Amino acid sequence: MRKSDTPAIAARSDLPSANEDVAKLRLELRHRSLKELEEAGLVRLDRQEQTVKKGPKFNDEKTRIRLYEEELY
Numbered sequence: 001m002r003k004s005d006t007p008a009i010a011a012r013s014d015l016p017s018a019n020e021d022v023a024k025l026r027l028e029l030r031h032r033s034l035k036e037l038e039e040a041g042l043v044r045l046d047r048q049e050q051t052v053k054k055g056p057k058f059n060d061e062k063t064r065i066r067l068y069e070e071e072l073y
Contacts, residue, residue, distance in 0.1 A: 015045070018053040026052065029064070031071050040067060 015034065017023035025042060026034075034052060037043045041057030042064065057063045 015050055015052050018046070018051045021058075022052055022054055025058070025064075029067055029071070032067060036067070042067075 017026060022043060026037070029037060029042075034043065034045060038045055038055065040063050041055045041060070043058070044053050044055040045051075046053050
């Protein structure tokens with residue numbers, strides 16, 4: 001994959017989730033782009049497999065709550 005393809009992949013919202021937990025998070029924060037979720041560390045885009053996987057902060061409740069609360073306001 002060419003490096004120039006990376007932004008296009010990050011902008012896509014139709015990439016499959018690697019598992020049910022990731023799918024639930026994406027549904028829960030559906031008004032957030034994949035780029036925002038990745039920047040927050042909740043998910044990681046596997047650009048080679050073109051799937052969305054758990055990020056290093058996937059289980060960090062504070063990060064999830066912060067993003068959810070920002071959606072409300």
